[in-house]
Amino acid sequence: MIGRRAFLGTVLGACAAWPLRSLPAFADLPSHIRPAPELSKALGTAIAAYRKEDLAAGDVAALSLTDPLARLVAEWVALRTNPEKAGFDRIAAFLSQYRDWPTVSFIRRKGEEALYRDKHTTPEILSFLGAQQPLTPTGRYLKALALQDEGRVKEAADTIRKSWREDSFSTELENNILERFDEALTTGDHRERVETMIAQENWAAALRAAEKAQSSVQALAKIRIAIGKRDADAEKLLKSAPASLKAEPGYILSEAQFLRRADKLEDAYQALARFPKDQTPPRPDEWWTERRVLARRLAETQKLDLILDLLKPRPGMNAAALADAAFMSGMFTLDLSGDAARAENFFSDSEKKATIEAGRIRAAYWIAEARKAQNLDAREALTRAARAPLSYYGMLAREALQQNKINFRSAPEPDFDRASGDPLFQAITLLLDADAGDFIAPIASDFIQRAPDAPTLSALASLGAAYRDLRLVTIAGKAAQQKNYGFDFENWPIDGFPLPENPPLERALIYAITRQESSFDPNAISSAGARGLMQLMVATAQETAKKANMNFAAEKLTADPAYNVTIGSAHLAELVEDWGGSYCLAIASYNAGRGNVRRWVAANGDPRDKAIDPVRWIEKIPVTETRIYVQRVMENLQIYRARLEGQGETSLRDDLKRGASL
Structure with a gap:
């Protein structure tokens, strides 16, 4: 990790003077928001020790911190870098006092692991977990144990069954679950776990779960795992499967994957076609991924009818998938058949279904292309695409409209007074001044969420610029873009970048x-x-x-x-x-x-x-x-x-x- 002062030295030697607007320098920061040098030095000393996993030395350095916020920041860094050494009691104390501090979910996860490691009592477990849902498989196991110990058997079973279906475990934790809750787990739970582990490519865990289920589940799991691992006997296992397995959704999906990888593309299509089009498959996202990938491969065969069938809406597809499927249908129609009118209809459907602005801009651009191919006026569609002038498709649209001038939007004057009243902003300043800028991202994210206006967010960008932390400037710039504040100079910063003196290309x-x-x-x-x-x-x-x-x-x-x-x-x-x-x-x-x-x-x-x-x-x-x-x-x-x-x-x-x- 490079320190700010060393980085500034590198930058000043490497960078040229830029012709357009520069961002604030360190000297431009109001003096009242700059930490006292001795405070930054002490905090930096503590953090440096914590980085080296020397918790004791870091704690000694932190004792010299008289500022409450600096002590909080030091303790937060200590728990992020040394959670195991810090132990459960220290984690619990922090969470009880600062439960709304950024990334407490990470610290809470470590607390759940410490509960398990240190073998705490049922009251301690329930007190720590409270009414919140556990964040880790370990925490869910502990909650189930505690509920069981209190006689709340159904709640315990529901908790562990959900975890068994969805979570990955260490071998030790998996064995403990089976030892304490084997009777609560059903064949359906084991079957669902097999699906989850195969999706995660955790082959060993999938096989272990299959052994707890019916023989048919075991047989199907072995076939799917062989295909997933690309084993030499995968094809043999596929062909030798009984007819009862070949109707299983998992078999159909794995067979299609195998055939696609073997370049038997039309056979892969036929395999997927066996699943009823009016039914929702298990894990619909996996099925959409396979259909999307196969559709792109089938373009090699020029079989547009097969491609469009794969891309038809199916039960279980989310909104983003539906928009993407419509867009791909338009692209393949335009490319393989030249039927621009039909392609335009697909693109229009995609524009309506798009869940994000980038999807709408892309679709509008291709509506224009389809209209051009029909010798129709495309200006209206191009104008819609040009709404995002600094985006890829927005730029292409504006060039087509001969409006390719870039107009940068500037951030407003930073409101340092309002920003510096937020402890999160103060914490970011402390970390930057202590050469610990790599810890700022989660704190900046929380600050951005509660920044009330553009001038407050501008203060965050200006703070990053003053410390020549392009990482923070970009975080603020991207956030401003999402809020439609502008900040184009901050979103694409230049000051502080260590460009070679004679770069080998543009x-x-x-x-x-x-x-x-x-x-x-x-x-x-x-x-x-x-x-x-x-x-x-x-x-x-x-x-x-x-x-x-x-x-x-x-x-x-x-x-x-x-x-x-x-x-x-x-x-x-x-x-x-x-x-x-x-x-x-x-x-x-x-x-x-x-x-x-x-x-x-x-x-x-x-x-x-x-x-x-x-x-x-x-x-x-x-x-x-x-x-x-x-x-x-x-x-x-x-x-x-x-x-x-x-x-x-x-x-x-x-x-x-x-x-x-x-």
């Missing part, structure tokens, strides 16, 4: 990638292990550093933001070069890897080909995360280019065709 693209990857959090580590501002995998960073003749140190990917951006921008430049200057393909590769992008080019053509519409090509990307990622980065690019270079007009469609020479 600066705006580096900013655009970084905002999408980490929202400017230098300490970010993804579940896959990607690290730092530009979310670099260690192996990729090491290979890139070697090519650039740089010394490599994995820990610097989070400890040194400038180091991360230097390697990340070199990797990005390499991808742009690999794809002949194509931003579209380079961005997709940054997210999904070169190999996947090569496969998509082979399947859907090359967006650099002048005959291929890159907007359509991006919509054909089969991985939802990557498809959205490319769109977000491309919109970020337009905004950052305007901010960094003073270019006031978007050129999104031109950027999508970069590298075109085919």
Whole structure:
């Protein structure tokens, strides 16, 4: 974790003077909101010890804190970083006094685990849990035990049955549940648990649950697990299943998955078609996911009738799925049949059903495209899409309307007096001044929820800017966008970013990638292990550093933001070069890897080909995360280019065709 002062030193050496509006500097902060230096130093000392899991040393440092809020913040950090060492009594004391403090749910979860670990009594368990529902499987088990001990047998059984159906357990906890509540669990409970564990790919737990159920459940579980694990005998198990199993929804879904993976796409469609269309399947979201994935694969066969059948509304589909299905139906109809009138109807249906503004903007843009294909006036639909001028489809619509000038909206003057009256704002300031900015996100989230107006939220953004914490500035900027306050400079910040002195490619693209990857959090580590501002995998960073003749140190990917951006921008430049200057393909590769992008080019053509519409090509990307990622980065690019270079007009469609020479 890099400290604020060290980070500022890095930034001042790396950044140029920006041509557009700069955000406040530290000197611009009102003096009354700045913590006393000795207070920040003492808090920083305590937090540094807590980070190292030295609870005793942290507590000693915290004893010197005379400010009540600083003591609260220190204790909160202690319990977040050292909950096991702190123990149940300390956790319970904090929760009893500060139950509304941010992220108490995390601390409460640790309290439930401590209750179990320390073997507390029934009265203590019920006192701690109170009327609230437990937050962890451990807590639910403890509540069931306590209810059982009090003679409330039905309540205990209901609690444990729900947990058994829905939760993952440690082996020890699972054994304890079976020892104390085996008779309360039904065959239906075991069957539902099998489904849950298979969905979570917890194969061992699924098999154990199946052993408690009927023999047919065991047989089906073995088939589904073999398919899920892609075992060599999966096909044999499928074919040898008795007829009674082949009508089971779980069998049908797993068979379709197996056939799709084997590239037997029409057979996979026929498998799914066996499930009655007027019935709600178990776990409808899983069925929609499979139908959506198969529909995209079936585009390879040009079988539009099969695709549209898969995308028809079914019982159990949520509103977002219905809107997405209608949109996909329009895209495939336009692409595979050229029936633009029919496609327009699908897009109109999607626009009506969309649950978020981005979905409505996307649908409106494609209504316009469908109308153009019919030689009809598209301006009304384009105007609807242009309502979101800083979004991907909004920009494309505005360019089509020749209204591609970017007009930035500024935040109002910050109301520091009102903001600083909130203890959460004070806590954020303390953490920033104590070089502990990586703890601020949950506190900022709660502050944003109760910020009464734009000037108060502007104070939060200005605080982040003053400390050159782009992470906080972006949090405030995105929140302001959701509240329709504007804050465009804060939503796409530039000041405080450690850009290399001579970057190997366009600066705006580096900013655009970084905002999408980490929202400017230098300490970010993804579940896959990607690290730092530009979310670099260690192996990729090491290979890139070697090519650039740089010394490599994995820990610097989070400890040194400038180091991360230097390697990340070199990797990005390499991808742009690999794809002949194509931003579209380079961005997709940054997210999904070169190999996947090569496969998509082979399947859907090359967006650099002048005959291929890159907007359509991006919509054909089969991985939802990557498809959205490319769109977000491309919109970020337009905004950052305007901010960094003073270019006031978007050129999104031109950027999508970069590298075109085919």
